[in-house]
Amino acid sequence: MAETNLTNCDVEPIHIPGKIQAHGFLVAVNSNNFAIKYVSDNIEEHLGVEPKEILGKNISFFNKVLQDKAEVVDLENLLTLGARQAGFDIINPYKIKINEQPFYLIIHKSNGSFVLEFEPATLEYDIQNVIGKAVSEILINKSLDKLLTKAAQEVKNMIEYDRIMIYKFHEDGHGEVVSEVKNDELEPFFGLHYPASDIPKQARELYKLNLTRIIADVNVESVAISADSTVDHLDLTQSTLRAVSPIHIQYLKNMGVASSFSISLISQGELWGLIACHNYSPKFIDFKAREGCKLIGNILSSALEYRQVEEDTDLQNHYTARLNELSENLERDKVIVNALTAYPTTLLDIVNAKGVALVFEDKIYTKGETPNNEELKELFDWLKLTMTETIYHTKQLSTLYKPGIAFKNIGSGILACMLSKDMGELIVWFKPEQLQTVNWAGNPDKQIEMLPNGEAKISPRNSFATWAQIVANTSLSWSNTEISGVLKIREKINNAINKTANEIRLLNERLKLAYEELDTFSYTISHDLRTPLTSIKSYTELFLLKNNTVDEQGKNLLSRVLSGADKMQFLIDEILKLARVGRAEFELSKINMQELIDEAVNTSVAAYKAFDTEIIVSECPQVSGDQTLIGQVFSNIIGNAVKYSSKAEKPTVKINAVLRGEEVIYSISDNGIGIDVNHHDKVFELFKRMENVKDFEGTGVGLAIVKRIIERHNGRIWFESELEKGTTFYIALKK
Amino acid sequence: MITPDIFCVEDDPDYAFILEHAVKEVKNELTLGVVVDGMSAIEQLNNFVVTKQRPKLILLDLNLPGLSGLDVLKKIKETPFLKYVPVILFSTSDNPKDVKASYEFGANAFVTKPSGYTNLVDCVKSLHDFWFNQNKNIN
Incomplete structure (x- = not known):
């Protein structure tokens, strides 16, 4: 899915709209001298004065105007009190009658201003009396699902909105309706997903600051705020009357919603979700009702946090236990691969995965469902090249590693842990594809329309009809618990490896x-x-x-x-x-092999009187070694070649050498009697002579000595042979 | 010990016994004196100096208990009265290192002990021919 953010929506300064909702009115004064700086234009409807009449005047002037329509009030005293107490929590809401109608005065400080907001007190919902019972009803439930459903139910009972939804924000910012209580005639929204752009980032920030938010009527024009100077807009972040973004109004209208109310749910300092209340006709609930709902929100938030912590702890305890068992295996069994795979608890049990593969000492071991060995090898090579950190994880392997699509049903998600980059040793866990059908509330991609001039036309989608999207090639995410568990076991394995080493x-x-x-x-x-x-x-x-x-x-x-x-x-x-x-002194030098081989050839020919043998010596590159000992090796091998080919029809011995990196590999071939394949492994043993050499002199010590010398040089010796065809000995030495 | 023709330092009594027979086999009049370790050898060498009687040939085993054959060799070559008596290192070892060291200390020959009586007789005969008959002027 292409990412569609309403960029304009994201930067819209929704905290300074310069307007308020029409159900109340606002006056703001300079917090130092109490001069009136802002006033909402609808003040005339309520108090019969025009904004320009009071702007710039002292609060005492406004106080007088207010007293003409209401009972005796001392605003200056209220502000002084609030200023002294660094907040208006004990004053809010201040009950006041204006034109015989009950109002609440709610005061807060915004930058250099005190903001006085007047809104109707309906006294419709007496939440204080029912809240205790509601909370205990909610908290009876042990499971998260029931807790949320009950909370939605109780909120609906208390404030009687047409639809109450619990809306949860996912990691990527998109939302999902996880619980819903509604009037029967309404179409359900339960299970629907909403793209992240529906509630843009700065709106989510405001939800963290203002735990409740009411939009009384989307169809009523908002009221402008007049100011005595045009320099600053009044910051309405904390305002209860703050006007709603026109985009959001349109959004709600498109949904058919006339009025909304939300309660923020906060878990571990982050916005977990919202209790979103929709009404299909205008609806207003007063400050006290909202405060009651806020309390429910608070309690639900801490319950969420507690449940979440509890569930995390349970899971963590489970994995910690498996991790400890695996660590014990490592202490008990010196064979690391056994310790990790052969006991009831294996590598597979320490994370939530369906399969695990381990490369150790160049061998691949698997548990559970994993890709086949070919696929694994290729994946390991890619990881060895790509991994820069000890841990690598993804839930969408195939987007980064194309061949991964072949085993997406087994491993759409992988968690790789490098044990040793030098040795190419690593562990990879696999999570299968989680084919998810996400039911979007409308097509989330159809949100930006381009105007003919190329500018984006801000138009929240009109249709909220379910738009299903299948999320493929994706596994569940890897949790922090899983990753930290893997890091722990890595340390244990490395300790065990070091110990074994x-x-x-x-x-x-x-x-x-x-x-x-x-x-x-x-x-x-x-x-x-x-x-x-x-x-x-x-x-x-x-x-x-x-x-x-x-x-x-x-x-x-x-x-x-x-x-x-x-x-x-x-x-x-x-x-x-x-x-x-074994005891001989060992003197390393660069040996002139031409000389050494010529001498060995001459001695051998003389010793076996093999004057008919054709001896072909090609290149003789120098090697590092002890002159005497290497001389012994070549005398022996060349001697053998001459000796055992001496009865061939046309005895031939070929001596050749090739360079292979740091090594020189000499080969000495003859067309002699050969070595029986069944005795291949006995050739270098002391006093072992083959069946077919009875007619030749020898002791069975020569090759044992040769092997010993080569070993002392950290070289290699091996041979290929066929009976009656001949033998080739190979000697690899450092150049 | 009256100064013998051949003075031998040999810790293996069996070998000394066989050698005695071999010497008699080569020439009945040849006399052999044997000591079994380095200390007795030094003592006897001093004796030769005192009595002004040199042996004609010294056979030295290399591996001896206590003082080694090389120590005895050194002593001989440091003693002016004895330094020209031919000394033959007579050893089971044919280790090149031993051979080299012996010559460095002034040995006149290094002979690997022949195995078996017949071989030994041949060896003594050859030594006798060379050091007693052909090189008479040395003594």
């Missing part, structure tokens, strides 16, 4: 220590094992040599002891080599 760091430290200890242990143990092993071997050999009496069988057995000892010696030596990698 610390635990992992500690574990890592311990692991590192354990690794070092293991290296030292393997080194010492293999070293210490060598000595007794040497003894076993030496004594056996010595025995065989020196004892001629040993027979063949004895010799045979002893030679088994020797070969066992040799085998053990060999294994111990291999373990020593591996342990040494």
Whole structure:
């Protein structure tokens, strides 16, 4: 819906109309010297003097004029009293008879003036006597709806307007009739919505200052105010007689209303709504009746406030309880995702949402109704780009994020909470579309007509016939309670993440220590094992040599002891080599790979006598590492490639390298025997040799050492292989 | 101890025993004197100085209880009377760091202990050939 505000209406200075309603008359005096500054033109009808006769005169002159038509009154004394008491609350209303008719004099101060307003006292409604009962009737009701309906009913009983509506202002300023009591023959307005421009902003401000407002008869011309000087208009903000804006008069006329009366309802300092009373014939209720209604308004306001606070508190308590349960989960379960999703209380329960999605450690977890994973990923990417604050929420996602239209029935509204922008970790709650039919009192867009000269013609809409609008792609709003709850849980989650991170760091430290200890242990143990092993071997050999009496069988057995000892010696030596990698001094430098690879190739060819093998070496970009250790890696891998391809028809080994960002990835391919896919994960294990390498020499330690060295360089090693086709090893190192 | 041809510091009695046999196997007249730790080694070295009798070859184990083989080596090389006696570091370790340190302290050779009797005989034979027969002028 396009926004239509009657701009002219919004700036109309309705508090200084320069006119009053015709049912009373007004005199205003300078508050210092009591000189008469303003007087309404209808003073002649009531007191038989023309405005110009009294303008500029002292109040005492007016007092005399008044006394001619009324009983004895001392206005000067009243004003002095009011001035001393800083207000006229105890004086108002001052009862006075003018031409035998009862009038109320109501005085208030407006800037530098005291304003004296005279209006009829009808004494028609004796509210004081019934108000106590009415209030207790109203307050019996526990629910907000009943409270409002009863209030409307009681107001109707007291002042007998044709229609009493309770009109509530929504967040965006538009109004809705939430309760209505009316004469049977009238068409109901209950449930109708009125655009915000119907009661413009400055009018709403006046409703906050004047808690009641009467418009006695829309069909009577208002009366001008004459002034002794034209400099200032009299500010009629507090006036009870203040004339009504012509736009509003037209508005009421279009509705068929002849007279209206309203009582403001204030909650938490803001205009919550109005008790709006319409009459279809002119109607006036006097000051005391209005004051009684004001009291009802006050009481209803505080009841509203109390009920609202109570309902908010109930809701808040509910969410606080869920929040605490979720926090306990976080303390109990170290696995954060479990804590948030696997217990009876989940992320979904801490706000009023139908679904929630969580991205954590690059995985998506969902609860309830959420868009599918593809849609979620796209939404998350958009949020990561768009979100500047920790929290983002909307009730109309699709207006900002077009793809959101695809899942509007699940998530027209989202509340997103960033856990970590660096990690791209966030939580998003979804509120479904709330297809609302708003019944407008007339088409709210048809309010401004343009005149041929391009100026806007102010014409409040003529038709109040229901105009239905469906509000689509919109969810319920996210409340402050929900948002603050989400912020709280975010803090708890981040605490838990930090705690886990610390635990992992500690574990890592311990692991590192354990690794070092293991290296030292393997080194010492293999070293210490060598000595007794040497003894076993030496004594056996010595025995065989020196004892001629040993027979063949004895010799045979002893030679088994020797070969066992040799085998053990060999294994111990291999373990020593591996342990040494962990203990070796580590000197980082830029390594000339061309040289290193050439040497490895030459050694390998010589070692395996593989002079027929074609070895193709392409680019050899430099890498950072320890010269000796990296040399060991390449000797080993190239050696393997040469060794295992040596029985191929045309043995070929290819060495290549590519740059990938900060890394250099070397690949060493052969067309050898390959590695069985079933043993892929065993290749780098200590002493593991594959089934198909029995015909080749080897210990099963080489690749374990290689892996260890690469790990120490924070590099990566992996391979691709196919049996009988060949193997490619990849080594990624920092450049 | 009467000054032997080969003075050996070796804490493993088994290895000393085997070595004794190997030495006799190489040449029956060769004499071997063994001490089991660094302190006894220093004591014996002082003895050689007092009696003005040098051994022809010193075999030093690197890993010794108390004073290490390198300490003993240092002492030998600091003693003018002994400093030209060839010292062979005789160790199970083949750690490059140990080898480097030994040479820095003045070792004349670093030999990884052969495993097994036969290998040991071969080793002693080779040492004997080199240090006793071919380089006679040293002694």
